[in-house]
Amino acid sequence: xxxxxxxxxxxxxxxxxxxxxxxxxxxxxxxxxxxxxxxxxxxxxxxxxxxxxxxxxxxxxxxxxxxxxxxxxxxxxxxxxxxxxxxxxxxxxxxxxxxxxxxxxxxxxxxxxxxxxxxxxxxxxxxxxxxxxxxxxxxxxxxxxxxxxxxxxxxxxxxxxxxxxxxxxxxxxxxxxxxxxxxxxxxxxxxxxxxxxxxxxxxxxxxxxxxxxxxxxxxxxxxxxxxxxxxxxxxxxxxxxxxxxxxxxxxxxxxxxxxxxxxxxxxxxxxxxxxxxxxxxxxxxxxxxxxxxxxxxxxxxxxxxxxxxxxxxxxxxxxxxxxx
Amino acid sequence: xxxxxxxxxxxxxxxxxxxxxxxxxxxxxxxxxxxxxxxxxxxxxxxxxxxxxxxxxxxxxxxxxxxxxxxxxxxxxxxxxxxxxxxxxxxxxxxxxxxxxxxxxxxxxxxxxxxxxxxxxxxxxxxxxxxxxxxxxxxxxxxxxxxxxxxxxxxxxxxxxxxxxxxxxxxxxxxxxxxxxxxxxxxxxxxxxxxxxxxxxxxxxxxxxxxxxxxxxxxxxxxxxxxxxxxxxxxxxxxxxxxxxxxxxxxxxxxxxxxxxxxxxxxxxxxxxxxxxxxxxxxxxxxxxxxxxxxxxxxxxxxxxxxxxxxxxxxxxxxxxxxxxxxxxxxxxxxxxxxxxxxxxxxxxxxxxxxxxxxxxxxxxxxxxxxxxxxxxxxxxxxxxxxxxxxxxxxxxxxxxxxxxxxxxxx
Numbered sequence: 157x158x159x160x161x162x163x164x165x166x167x168x169x170x171x172x173x174x175x176x177x178x179x180x181x182x183x184x185x186x187x188x189x190x191x192x193x194x195x196x197x198x199x200x201x202x203x204x205x206x207x208x209x210x211x212x213x214x215x216x217x218x219x220x221x222x223x224x225x226x227x228x229x230x231x232x233x234x235x236x237x238x239x240x241x242x243x244x245x246x247x248x249x250x251x252x253x254x255x256x257x258x259x260x261x262x263x264x265x266x267x268x269x270x271x272x273x274x275x276x277x278x279x280x281x282x283x284x285x286x287x288x289x290x291x292x293x294x295x296x297x298x299x300x301x302x303x304x305x306x307x308x309x310x311x312x313x314x315x316x317x318x319x320x321x322x323x324x325x326x327x328x329x330x331x332x333x334x335x336x337x338x339x340x341x342x343x344x345x346x347x348x349x350x351x352x353x354x355x356x357x358x359x360x361x362x363x364x365x366x367x368x369x370x371x372x373x374x375x376x377x378x379x380x381x382x383x384x385x386x387x388x389x390x391x392x393x394x395x396x397x398x399x400x401x402x403x404x405x406x407x408x409x410x411x412x413x414x415x416x417x418x419x420x421x422x423x424x425x426x427x428x429x430x431x432x433x434x435x436x437x438x439x440x441x442x443x444x445x446x447x448x449x450x451x452x453x454x455x456x457x458x459x460x461x462x463x464x465x466x467x468x469x470x471x472x473x474x475x476x477x478x479x480x
Numbered sequence: 481x482x483x484x485x486x487x488x489x490x491x492x493x494x495x496x497x498x499x500x501x502x503x504x505x506x507x508x509x510x511x512x513x514x515x516x517x518x519x520x521x522x523x524x525x526x527x528x529x530x531x532x533x534x535x536x537x538x539x540x541x542x543x544x545x546x547x548x549x550x551x552x553x554x555x556x557x558x559x560x561x562x563x564x565x566x567x568x569x570x571x572x573x574x575x576x577x578x579x580x581x582x583x584x585x586x587x588x589x590x591x592x593x594x595x596x597x598x599x600x601x602x603x604x605x606x607x608x609x610x611x612x613x614x615x616x617x618x619x620x621x622x623x624x625x626x627x628x629x630x631x632x633x634x635x636x637x638x639x640x641x642x643x644x645x646x647x648x649x650x651x652x653x654x655x656x657x658x659x660x661x662x663x664x665x666x667x668x669x670x671x672x673x674x675x676x677x678x679x680x681x682x683x684x685x686x687x688x689x690x691x692x693x694x695x696x697x698x699x700x701x702x703x704x705x706x707x708x709x710x711x712x713x714x715x716x717x718x719x720x721x722x723x724x725x726x727x728x729x730x731x732x733x734x735x736x737x738x739x740x741x742x743x744x745x746x747x748x749x750x751x752x753x754x755x756x757x758x759x760x761x762x763x764x765x766x767x768x769x770x771x772x773x774x775x776x777x778x779x780x781x782x783x784x785x786x787x788x789x790x791x792x793x794x795x796x797x798x799x800x801x802x803x804x805x806x807x808x809x810x811x812x813x814x815x816x817x818x819x820x821x822x823x824x825x826x827x828x829x830x831x832x833x834x835x836x837x838x839x840x841x842x843x844x845x846x847x848x849x850x851x852x853x854x855x856x857x858x859x860x861x862x863x864x865x866x867x868x869x870x871x872x873x874x875x876x877x878x879x880x881x882x883x884x885x886x887x888x889x890x891x
Contacts, residue, residue: 185573192566286655288885294656295610296561298590298617311598382562388591390561397560429566432556433574439520439558 216277222394254372410456630665
């Protein structure tokens with residue numbers, strides 16, 4: 157067994173254990189935390205396409221989650237749509253939005269790209285906050301009912317968690333297929349060597365633009381899960397703080413790795429939701445955790461641990477692909 | 481396990497074991513009170529005052545309500561609606577609380593509105609004032625210990641039109657739901673009494689400089705109404721004075737524009753500001769004098785909106801618990817008692833809960849003056865037993881849409 161396949165086995169085992177943990181703890185509270193971790197994980201994975209595989213740091217990603225949630229909320233509350241048909245419309249809206257915003261933001265790279273995504277994200281926040289006739293402004297949109305699925309009422313935390321696991325698995329598989337596809341590989345190429353990729357005949361801009369849309373699509377999926385879970389949407393959910401938080405999840409967990417954003421999302425959600433019940437200065441603890449990650453595992457938790465594991469495991473010939 | 485954030489005094493040593501009993505031993509364990517507040521982020525100052533209010537209340541009663549010890553479980557929502565829901569779930573599903581006091585912000589209360597109905601947990605709002613919580617989004621498990629947003633604004637409009645004889649008023653307000661609701665409520669009553677709102681200027685919540693808004697104020701106005709929350713009133717009034725307007729155009733304000741929580745940081749520029757609210761630390765009744773003295777002894781500050789909001793929530797709970805003989809395990813009975821409270825003598829005066837879960841309470845018109853060497857909101861007029869619907873018929877009131885930014889009087 158090579159080290160790489162051992163690490164894969166360890167990762168898969170840990171993932172299964174982590175998914176089962178809330179159920180083993182039994183209380184609905186932990187099952188709900190599990191659902192929230194998975195929603196955050198899908199959201200972080202979507203940003204990872206840009207940050208990790210595309211080398212494009214976006215700090216306006218919450219706009220896609222929020223817009224999708226707002227569309228579902230508005231259509232179900234005010235226009236009599238079912239949750240599922242509203243979700244389909246929401247995904248369409250988010251894809252169109254990502255196509256437009258991507259076309260604007262991709263005029264720049266690096267810091268310019270970051271600033272444009274920030275500006276676009278804050279524009280969406282401004283719309284949600286100020287257009288109060290439609291969005292409810294600062295009061296948000298409450299009372300969006302969780303849908304039924306095959307006659308089962310998803311209000312039950314365990315059932316909702318099961319649906320979230322299924323959705324997460326689909327997202328994870330989708331992500332794996334994407335990064336190993338020709339498109340995903342050329343995206344990673346444009347991240348590392350944009351000029352060479354251009355020379356080789358790849359349309360760098362087009363590859364990035366499509367990646368931007370795919371990232372927006374998955375953030376929209378996370379948004380639908382978000383509104384399904386919370387039943388409430390507020391402008392804060394598509395604001396800068398949320399965009400920064402998801403970026404931290406990606407960076408802390410390990411940008412450009414399949415499971416990095418999942419680990420990052422787990423760390424942030426558990427610290428925010430569970431540890432805060434025991435430690436009053438939990439914001440400080442969250443900050444210290446990030447500092448510790450940056451110092452000890454600067455590449456992120458997942459690649460960092462992988463490096464440590466490889467140095468611990470007996471040296472076998474490693475002929476598998478490395479890490480990413 | 482780490483230090484649990486359970487503020488448990490007295491006999492609450494049972495606390496650790498109690499969560500495993502799940503209230504099976506009715507009447508013997510403590511009353512578990514979940515307290516949703518904000519300890520981190522922009523709203524933390526108000527959150528701290530809320531916590532002071534409830535802690536003072538429990539300290540005065542040796543941590544007992546209706547003969548039963550109280551276990552207060554404080555949860556920090558960080559002022560984010562998504563967290564608020566999780567914290568509410570934590571309190572209900574993990575700590576098995578009997579009642580929730582909180583949360584702070586209106587959007588937080590709206591975020592958990594469906595959840596508290598779904599699980600059926602009595603909830604006492606100690607701060608969230610959003611009109612619709614007791615109007616168009618009714619929740620049988622919800623009762624409010626503070627006024628609705630516009631409840632004091634209606635009264636101020638009446639006072640401005642009839643007593644102060646103002647005809648033209650300019651409004652400057654925070655650009656969020658609370659600011660919109662109080663401004664629209666004022667405009668409605670003021671214009672129905674022959675007044676005219678010349679303009680409504682909306683400043684963002686986090687604006688650093690009010691200069692550009694103050695210079696836009698129509699100088700022909702008889703008065704300016706400033707509707708702010710948090711520390712914004714403090715900064716606005718300071719700048720209003722610096723621009724030389726204090727002496728020329730009188731300033732009116734909402735309760736939170738010049739709340740006791742920030743009044744202590746103001747100087748002479750605040751003198752003469754006429755404001756409206758359901759409370760003032762200067763109310764001259766034995767009940768309030770005793771409360772203010774206790775608050776000053778404990779925290780060396782006058783109580784304001786948040787402190788009294790939490791303290792009143794405590795009084796609500798105590799009265800309801802007494803009425804049901806301490807049997808808080810019967811949540812429906814507890815809620816029924818809360819919804820039918822009729823208190824004769826609170827620090828804020830008499831309070832009666834209306835059929836929508838909102839208090840009918842006195843509204844005080846206050847004026848900042850120096851009393852006992854410090855600035856206080858001296859009561860200059862009292863509107864007794866004011867309803868959230870003012871003098872309107874509740875049914876007709878609820879027909880029209882909720883007060884909003886672009887609210888206009890329908891003729």
